[in-house]
Amino acid sequence: MEYSEYSSFPYFESIEFVLVGDHKQLNPYNSVASLSPLTVSPNVMLMNYDAMVTRFTVVHRCHPDATELISKVFYGGFLVSGK
Incomplete structure (x- = not known):
């Protein structure tokens, strides 16, 4: 799933998803200058919200x-x- 797709989650009435990863391993990398602010992993971003984390x-x-x-x-x- 692309980073830009996370913003579409609020449009669904009910959704369940699993994001599996380890934010303590390799950091996100992109070679596109316009995306340089997106250097925080989706896992870290979601951990900052009030979401159930296992x-x-x-x-x-x-x-x-x-x-x-x-x-x-x-x-x-x-x-x-x-x-």
């Missing part, structure tokens, strides 16, 4: 030792290994 805390893709390190360094100890 945090996934179980990691299944990393070795447990890697998950522990990443959890401590970047996520305040919230992540746990699912392995």
Whole structure:
């Protein structure tokens, strides 16, 4: 979904959507000068609104030792290994 499409949400009577991402990973990047103000990720923008936010805390893709390190360094100890 493009950034510009988020503004159309208020026109729907009822809508449910899931936005999955991690604002602590790579920052947004664009090479178009006219869009340079759009350097905040959609996840961060939506987290600033009164929306229901759910945090996934179980990691299944990393070795447990890697998950522990990443959890401590970047996520305040919230992540746990699912392995």
